[in-house]
Amino acid sequence: MNDRQQVLDTITAQIEPFNKKGVVVAEATTFQGDLEWDSLTVMDFVAAIEDEFDIVITMSMQAEIETVGQLADAVGKLRT
Template sequence: MTDRQPIFDTVAAQIAPFNKKGIELTDATSFATDLEWDSLTVMDFVAAIEDEFDIIITMNMQAEIETVGQLVDAVMKLQAA
C-alpha cells in the first residue's frame, strides 16, 4: 500500500493559499463546511491539484469528494490507474 502522507502534505500545501480561515487540516476537513469554499474556489483548487499531480478529476468524482481525506484517496487511485 502506498504511503498517503506525502500526497496529504502536497494537497495541504495546495490548500494553503485558499485556506483563508487558517483551518487545521485533517482527513475529515470538509471543503464546503470547514473551509467554506464557493464553487469558483473549488474549480481553481481542482485545477491546481490536477496540475500538481498530472491527473484529471472528473465532474462526477468532484461531486463525491467532500473532505481532504477523500481527495487524497482519489489522487492515490488516479495515480495508480
C-alpha cells in the same frame, strides 16, 4: 513516509493559499463546510491539484469528494 502521507502533505500545502479562514487542515476537513469554499474556489483548487499530480478529476468524482482524506484517496487511485 508512505505515498498516501506524501499525497496528503502535498494537498495540505496546495490548500494553504485558498485557506482564508486559517482552518487547521486534517483528513476529515471538509471543503464546503469547514473551509467554506464557493464553487469558484473549488474549481481553482481542483485545477491546482490536477496540475500538481498530472491527473484529471472528473465532475462526477468532484461531486463525491467532500473531505481532504477522500481527495487523497482519489488522487492515489488516479495516479496508479
